[in-house]
Amino acid sequence: MKIVMVGAGYVGLVSGACFADFGHDVICVDRDESKLELLKLGKMPIYEPGLEALVERNVSQDRLRFSNDLASAVAGADVVFIAVGTPSRRGDGHADLSYVHGVAEEVGRALNGFTVVVTKSTVPVGTGDAVERIIAEANPEAQFAVVSNPEFLREGSAIEDFKRPDRVVIGTEDDRARAAMSELYRPLSLNASPIFFTSRRTAELTKYAANAFLAMKITFINEIADLCEQLDADVQDVARGIGMDGRIGSKFLHAGPGYGGSCFPKDTLALVKTAQDAECPVRLIETTVSINEQRKRSMGRKIIKACGGSVRGKKIAIFGLTFKPNTDDMRDAPSISIIQALQDAGAHIAAYDPVGMESAGGLLTDVAFADGIYEAAEDADAVAIVTEWDEFRSLDLQRLKSLMKTPIMVDLRNIYNSDEVIRGGFSYVGVGRAKTPEATARVLQPEFEAT
Template identity: 70%
Template sequence: MRITMIGSGYVGLVSGACFADFGHDVTCVDLNEQKIEALKAGRIPIFEPGLEVLVADNARAGRLTFTTDLAPAVANSDVVFIAVGTPSRRGDGHADLSYVYAAAADIARAVKGFTVIVTKSTAPVGTGDEVERIIRETNPAADVVVVTNPEFLREGSAIEDFKRPDRIVVGLEDDRAREVMTDVYRPLYLNQAPLMFTGRRTAELIKYAGNAFLAMKITFINEIADLCERTGANVQDVARGIGMDNRIGGKFLNAGPGYGGSCFPKDTLALVKTGQDFETPLRLVETTIEVNDRRKRAMGRKVISAMGGNVRGKTIGILGLTFKPNTDDMRDAPSIAIIQSLQDAGVRIRAYDPEGMEAAKTFLSGVDYAADVYDAASGADALVLITEWNAFRSLDLKRIEQAMAGNVFIDLRNVYRRKEVETAGLNYVSIGRPQGATDTAAQAAE
């Protein structure tokens, strides 16, 4: 099947490469000439495990090509995906759909013959209707069907998520698209991926509702972690205890410094704005956003408190900058608010991240970037673990203690057991676990 992917960012590039790997003929289109030239040369603009090899293999096989010329690609396609960005709009927080609507108009002018147009960009309820209206208005003779097919890719695990999805949601209003979309995803039948057909507006809401629910789950366990600290309970045991209930499940119950990234912050905000537009306020989601925003800055205060309160002139080493491991994405990363709050208190920051330091320079100023973990710890009065990269899970803690000027180790992801850190001579502070308490059986088994 001939597929065109409009937008070669995170979603478009991963989806295009995976479709090509299924055997489809895929053309990725982007207006950014430098990005397209880099992709043609085999340079991937984002960090995603396995993506570089996947792109190279399918480009070499001739199934995956890149271009800035939208018209011929669309004209020769059976299916055209819109996978452009929908960032939060400045001023009101609504999803900015200008890129989606511009792509729809460009597609309408170029389309030839029966074509399925698929909105893969995350977009609010009613976006598919507007895309169809734009196409009909721009080219009344166009023989097209507009479909919504939201993505459910986790950064750092995107290829696995695409090839072994929990579900594939397709929203349509014209049954002519059903067979086409079934053929697009037919290679996944071997993995028994459930293909769910529903209405277009329902599909749009499924994406937002799913992300909002996961964001609420993260925020819930973070608030429980605060309660655990005050009461002497252990949040990891609480999370394990409630997660064993199949109705709740154990995923997204790891206490930490709050959620970030390219999806949860903007999608929860967009959902709240949609609720307001339809006069159905979503109070739980509104509170989730508020609590999460406050938490990031509160983690800075937690670090300051762990150091005795007066930190002016002190040096703090930071381990991990990206919002999660296995990505270079710094968008809304908790590290930004934490570092800024520490800088406001007069702290000097020395940071290390395996992939995110270059991207971090766009969001942070006045940060000294280290060559590795031990360089970040060198001369530091405290060391703060913010992102749980695998490279940080088995550190030489004794070497860290010897490199530091102080001895405070603040673990905002509960990666370590207290005993092993304190044995190395470090003062250990974690999230939602009693200060000074011994490990429980559940912690010791981790």
């Protein structure tokens, strides 16, 4: 099939490359000339494991091309995906649909023969109706169907998620569109991936509901972590204990500094605004958004407390800047709020991230970016692990201690065993960890045992 992917950003580039790898003929269209030049040279504008090799393979086999000419690309397409950004609109938090609407109008003018137009971007309920109306107004003679096909890709494992998804959600009530989408995703049937057809509006809401639920799950375990610290319990054991329940599941139960990234912050906020407009407020999501914003900055205060209540004039080494490992994405990363809180308290910041420092450079000021972990830690009064990159999991604790002015470790991702770090001569602070090693092994006192 001939596919056009409008938008060569994270979703569009990964999806386009994967469709090409399935054997489809794909053109990725983007207006950013600098991005297109990079792609034509085989250089990726984003960091995603395996993407460069995937793109190179399909370009070399002429299944994947890049262009800025939307009209000519769309004219011969079977399926056109809209995969442009929908950032939070400044001022009110609604999803900014200006890019989606603009592309819809251009696509409408260029349509030639029956074409399936798919919104791959994360969009509020009813956007498909608006796209359909815009295309019809731009080209009253056009033969087309508008479909919702939300993406569920995790940064850092997006290719695997695309090729072996938990599910593919397709929103359409048009028989021709259903047949086209079934053919498009037919290669996934070999992996027994469930393709779920539903109405367009239901598909649009499914994406927001999924992200909101996961954001709530993260926020829930973070609040339980705070309670664990007050009650001398261990959140990791609590998470394991509840995660073994099949109704709950173990994923997204890792306490930390709060969620960030390109999806959860803007999608939860957009769902809140959509619900408010529908006069059906989603109070749980509203609270989730509020708690998460407060939590990021509170992690800065946690580091300050670990340093004795003051960091004025002290050097704090930050390990990890991106919102999660295996990506260079800094959007709404907890590190931003944490560093700002520390700087407001008078701290000097040295930071290291395997791939995120270039992106972070445009968002952070007065931060000394180091060439490596140990360079960042030199003469530091404390180190804080903010992102759980693999290379932070096996630190040489003796070397680290010898470089630091004060051996304090604040592990905001709980990637270390506290006993091990303490034996290494450090003062250790985790998230939701018991105050004493023996606390996690305590048993119920007789008076509290079941009767």
